[in-house]
Amino acid sequence: MNGALEISPARVAAMVRRYWYLLRSSWPRLLDLIYWPTVQMLMWGFLQLYVAQNASFFAKAGGVFIGSVLLWDILFRGQLGFSISFLEEMWSRNLANIMMSPLRPVEFLCALMIMSVVRLSIGMVPVSLLAIAFFGFNLWGLGLALAAFFANLILTSWAIGIFVAGLLLRNGLGAESMAWTIMFLFLPLTCVYYPVEVLPDFLQVIAWALPPTYVFEGMRALVIDHVFRADLMLQSLALNVVLFAAASIAFLKLLQSARVQGSLLQTGE
């Protein structure tokens, strides 16, 4: 495919502009970015307060639940922000315009990644500030560790988003539910709210094969033991590189299959 891997910043910027126009034109879309993360954070924050009053471990490890829920939201909302921007093209029947334009798949994916960060920021910044106000948990106080957590979680969310976009191209809106639910498979397996040792042995093997597991373990080490585990972050990064490459290859294969099957013409159910 001649020129398929070229990247034009102007074309990426055009797509980002397209999604930004859409976002700012719709207050329900903006509200949706903030509403659910806020509800989640408040619910887990109050639960943590209650448990802390009755268990000395949680009294010592203040913020572990809120930290978990905020990091989980980075993972979940990062993928959702990616996938929803992609779905907007299918909902508006604009995908053929995009696929028949000079926009390269890699540029399309770059724009979706940028939008996932934009959408995530709109939701997470106010929620992280509310966490300080309500529970005294300062996510930003994690400093460089937060940057490492964020980088690894967003990489995983993009990899899953890329794979889901491929499924949508190949199978049309019939695969839409994958965009909303696929990340919930990671919720029990990546040990968001509990340590890996809680899992049975065979599930621990699976958990350690998933990059976010290292981030949640690293967050608990930091909040409970006040130790930053750089080794966990590097292991997570290595797995993310593999996951991202696999997702990108799967996307290109699914796109190719969609061209063979003619499903880019029929993106309905």
Place this chain on the structure above:
Amino acid sequence: MDAHNPAAVVIDRLVKRYKAATAVDGISFSLPAGSITGLLGGNGAGKTTTIAMIMGLVMPTSGSVRVLGATMPKERYRVLQRMNFESPYVDMPTRLTVRQNLSVFAQIYGVADIDGRIAQLAADLDLVEFLDRPNGKLSAGQKTRVSLAKSLLNKPEVLLLDEPTASLDPDTADWVRSRLEDYRVSQRATILLASHNMTEVERLCERVIIMKRGRIEDDDTPARLLSRYGRQTLEDVFLDVARGRQREAAQ
């Protein structure tokens, strides 16, 4: 193929098969640069699949498509900037205004003076008063004109149109046809027009390709088709072909 007028599009023994169905069955034709050709056929004749393969959206099962010298879809990124298309079956984001939609696509197509080009197209296609209105608030006819504007943004050398005047009232449709004629003449563009509107094809096209069940049933100028089938209108020719009346019998 005329040595002084090289083909902009060359299709050679093109086949597209889906599991049980054959959508396009071994068609060959070429479109000289600057020509305008009508692609006629009933529903399921293979017109849209043919256009999708020319644009590189669908992969042929066998045969080849070359556009402006590039093999599609393998080399599509060499030429997509010089092509464009319009179809009533493809929409643009409804919440974005006409200006926003056009400016996004202009940037994707690498248009140099985006504001100037949008202003020019808005004037040509009578869109000035709708430029700042969301696409979703437009009538079907207005949306068709916006889609047409999008398809002309990059001054394409090859323009593929799938029923370009669908949903337009006769007056607007006639006006759009005039704009298309002007565009072809001024830009020396190659246009392939799939349509069910025989009047449109008769008026605009210097050549007509009639497809049926994925094959080319006939390919000639409108005048020669009328004469060969002994008919007064292309619609009658189309019905002869669609209903299986043989050309020989018609002759």
